[in-house]
Amino acid sequence: MYQAKIMALLFVAGDQGIKEKDLADLLEIDRAALRQNVEQLKIKLINDEESGIMLSQYNSTYKLITKSEYSELLTKYFKTGLGTKLSQAALEVLSIVAYRQPITRIEVDEIRGVQSSGSINTLLARKLIKENGKKDVIGHPNLYVVTDEFFDYFGIKNIEELPKIEKFEDYKEE
Structure with a gap:
């Protein structure tokens, strides 16, 4: 059982x-x-x-x-592009990094209210985010920013092309 x-x-x-x-x-x-x-x-x-x-x-x-x-079969699967969808959690983390960069994992966790290391590892592996220095605080945690692959993945040229956060402030779940 x-x-x-x-x-x-x-x-x-x-x-x-x-x-x-x-x-x-x-x-x-x-x-x-x-x-x-x-x-x-x-x-x-x-x-x-x-x-x-x-x-x-x-x-x-x-x-x-x-x-x-x-492993050979799984490599074939990922090469087809079938495994390229991001989970809801990974998308949440990615949007937080995009809007708040540079940001640490702990800061992402605080915003989401849950642990985000798995999603961060996924995004790092897919090269959608990268480490970009260390924050000057105790422990010197990694700072994360989006990559050129992020812009390519979403078909945008720069951060300014992201929707403004103000557009989402009036949104309420029903």
Whole structure:
């Protein structure tokens, strides 16, 4: 029963994955029970020839990833352009960076109210944003700005061509 729940949660979490503590809290089980279920699920997925995914752990974060034997197929998929749509979260982060650049990940998180590192990594990988120096505060976090690929992706020449934020102030969700 827990294995299906673990898979569902990790699928929804996507590239960000879920930390062990958070996963245990969501499932309302102790960490030892979680680790046992995770190990069983790892073995099940690795041995299932009909499954293209496996469960992986990076430090204390669990993620679903594709099996390496499908890398050629996935490369082909991404080369076709079929995988070029951005998620809602990535679009939110991208718009915040575009309008508020240069901006740190923490500042993006504060605006969105949720963690944004997964979306930032996606946008960096797609070269829609880039690191552009460090903010002169404790920790010296990276500053992010949009790239020439951003302008190409949206078919605009410069930031001034973005819609003015004032146009959205009267918008209310119904």
